[in-house]
Amino acid sequence: xxxxxxxxxxxxxxxxxxxxxxxxxxxxxxxxxxxxxxxxxxxxxxxxxxxxxxxxxxxxxxxxxxxxxxxxxxxxxxxxxxxxxxxxxxxxxxxxxxxxxxxxxxxxxxxxxxxxxxxxxxxxxxxxxxxxxxxxxxxxxxxxxxxxxxxxxxxxxxxxxxxxxxxxxxxxxxxxxxxxxxxxxxxxxxxxxxxxxxxxxxxxxxxxxxxxxxxxxxxxxxxxxxxxxxxxxxxxxxxxxxxxxxxxxxxxxxxxxxxxxxxxxxxxxxxxxxxxxxxxxxxxxxxxxxxxxxxxxxxxxxxxxxxxxxxxxxxxxxxxxxxxxxxxxxxxxxxxxxxxxxxxxxxxxxxxxxxxxxxxxxxxxxxxxxxxxxxxxxxxxx
Numbered sequence: 548x549x550x551x552x553x554x555x556x557x558x559x560x561x562x563x564x565x566x567x568x569x570x571x572x573x574x575x576x577x578x579x580x581x582x583x584x585x586x587x588x589x590x591x592x593x594x595x596x597x598x599x600x601x602x603x604x605x606x607x608x609x610x611x612x613x614x615x616x617x618x619x620x621x622x623x624x625x626x627x628x629x630x631x632x633x634x635x636x637x638x639x640x641x642x643x644x645x646x647x648x649x650x651x652x653x654x655x656x657x658x659x660x661x662x663x664x665x666x667x668x669x670x671x672x673x674x675x676x677x678x679x680x681x682x683x684x685x686x687x688x689x690x691x692x693x694x695x696x697x698x699x700x701x702x703x704x705x706x707x708x709x710x711x712x713x714x715x716x717x718x719x720x721x722x723x724x725x726x727x728x729x730x731x732x733x734x735x736x737x738x739x740x741x742x743x744x745x746x747x748x749x750x751x752x753x754x755x756x757x758x759x760x761x762x763x764x765x766x767x768x769x770x771x772x773x774x775x776x777x778x779x780x781x782x783x784x785x786x787x788x789x790x791x792x793x794x795x796x797x798x799x800x801x802x803x804x805x806x807x808x809x810x811x812x813x814x815x816x817x818x819x820x821x822x823x824x825x826x827x828x829x830x831x832x833x834x835x836x837x838x839x840x841x842x843x844x845x846x847x848x849x850x851x852x853x854x855x856x857x858x859x860x861x862x863x864x865x866x867x868x869x870x871x872x873x874x875x876x877x878x879x880x881x882x883x884x885x886x887x888x889x890x891x892x893x894x895x896x897x898x899x900x901x902x903x904x905x906x907x908x909x910x911x912x913x914x915x916x917x918x919x920x921x922x923x924x925x926x927x928x929x
Contacts, residue, residue: 550914552914556743556911561738561743561909562738562746562902564737564898564901564902565602565901566578566599566735566894566897566901567579567735567737568737569736569813569814571813571814571816572815573816574814574817574819574862575819576819576820578595578598578599578734579598579599579602579603581598581604583731583732583820583823584822584823586598587728587731587820587823588728588823590604590731591704592705592727592730592734592890593610593613593614593617593705595731595893596613596677596893597609599893599894599897600670600673600893600897600900616674617677617678617705618701618708619701620675620678620679621678621679621681621682621699621701621708622679623648623652623679623682624652626651626655627648627651627652627655630648630651631644631648631686631687631690632686634647634648634687635687635690636690636691638691641687641688641881641882641884641885642763642885642888643767645687645885645888646760646763646764646767648683649676649680649756649759649760649763650757650760652676652679652683653756653757656672656675656756658671663752663753663754664752666900666903666904669755669900669903670900672754672755672896673892673896673899673900676755676756676759676892676896677705677892677893680888680889680892681699681705681708681712682699682712684709684713684882684885684886685709685712685713686712688713688879688882689712689713689715697711697712697715698712699712700712700717703717705727706723706726706727706729706730707723707726707727709726710722710723710726710876710877713878713882721830721834722831725827725830725831725876726876728824728827729869729886729890730886730890732823732824732869732890733820733865733869733886733890733891734891734893734894735893735894735897736891736894738898739771740765740766740768740770740771741763741771741772741891741895742762742891742895742898743765744758744761744762744764744765745762745765745895745898745899746758746898746899746902746909747761747909748761748899749898749902749903749906750902750903750906750907750908750909751908752903752906755899758895758896758899759895759896762888762891762892762895763888766884766887766891772887772888774866775865775866775867775873775887776870776880776881776883777866777870778808778843778867778871779870779871779873779880781806781807782839782842782843782871791845792842792845792846792849793845793846793849796846796849796850797849800854808863808864808868809850809864809867810860810862811862814862815860815862816857816862817857817862817863818864818865818867820864820865821863821864821865824865824868824869824872825843825844825863825868827872828840828843828868828872828875829844831872831876832875835875836875839871839874840871843871847863851863869883870883873886
């Protein structure tokens with residue numbers, strides 16, 4: 548019904564999209580018709596970005612050209628880097644610093660004066676945004692740690708290049724592949740809050756930098772991003788206690804604490820992305836510290852098999868394993884959500900491009916529930 552209220556737009560169809568589809572009951576996620584499992588295990592992040600933007604997987608020549616184009620766009624203007632330095636010195640949060648830097652990038656885009664309906668220019672901007680965000684994030688993290696900013700390496704893929712720019716060392720094959728998979732898994736996920744925010748802004752035909760800046764702002768809220776950092780903090784708390792993970796979780800739940808990384812607005816079963824990251828966490832544990840994988844797998848077994856949360860529609864989501872994966876890769880905890888945004892920039896821009904191709908200003912209606920027919924009293928009589 549037209550007057551039916553769905554708080555949070557729960558279940559409301561706001562748009563049609565060919566980018567991604569989620570089956571929350573079956574635990575299935577697809578990008579452009581491809582199962583996320585196949586893409587994560589068989590494609591690179593660059594291939595997935597191409598797929599989201601162009602509707603098909605590239606052939607070898609197309610992928611090489613696309614990867615080269617992305618590599619050429621990684622460098623960031625010195626003025627933007629100076630702002631990043633200032634934000635790091637001011638102890639700004641990584642998400643806020645990235646939001647500011649992405650907005651500033653628009654001033655140095657060679658297509659800055661392009662008209663809103665110039666779709667080719669918008670695509671080029673999307674490519675630049677996606678290529679430059681890793682440079683901005685790595686620079687911010689290095690400055691705040693007292694390290695020199697590193698230039699991007701055009702010979703490395705986007706995932707490996709970010710790890711190199713952040714740590715100063717070229718990652719090994721396992722680390723690079725793991726991070727690449729994590730980026731693929733976070734690239735798109737239907738009309739979540741940040742994607743919808745980007746689309747609403749895009750529907751006004753605003754510049755796509757505004758859409759991505761808005762998406763970052765939406766993702767910064769704790770009800771959307773940040774759960775993987777919460778998971779890692781819980782893992783630290785368990786590790787520092789004298790309790791078995793099962794006993795710790797039992798006490799925590801008895802105290803009314805919520806275990807982060809469990810439950811999802813869409814999935815009623817285990818998030819398919821969590822299954823893939825669980826495999827990578829186990830692989831990283833074989834050559835590193837196994838305790839993080841052991842703790843997370845023990846918690847999952849306890850809550851699912853002994854407490855039966857899955858039967859109640861509460862299962863591990865992508866954040867439950869991504870936190871420990873990022874930690875094992877040496878990524879600081881407050882960079883987890885910015886990395887989410889770094890990956891999701893491909894989805895945000897993809898949805899804006901798709902929506903603007905058949906654009907209609909997004910303008911929902913609110914129901915007024917305030918007072919009626921109030922008599923106005925002039926100021927001198929109040």
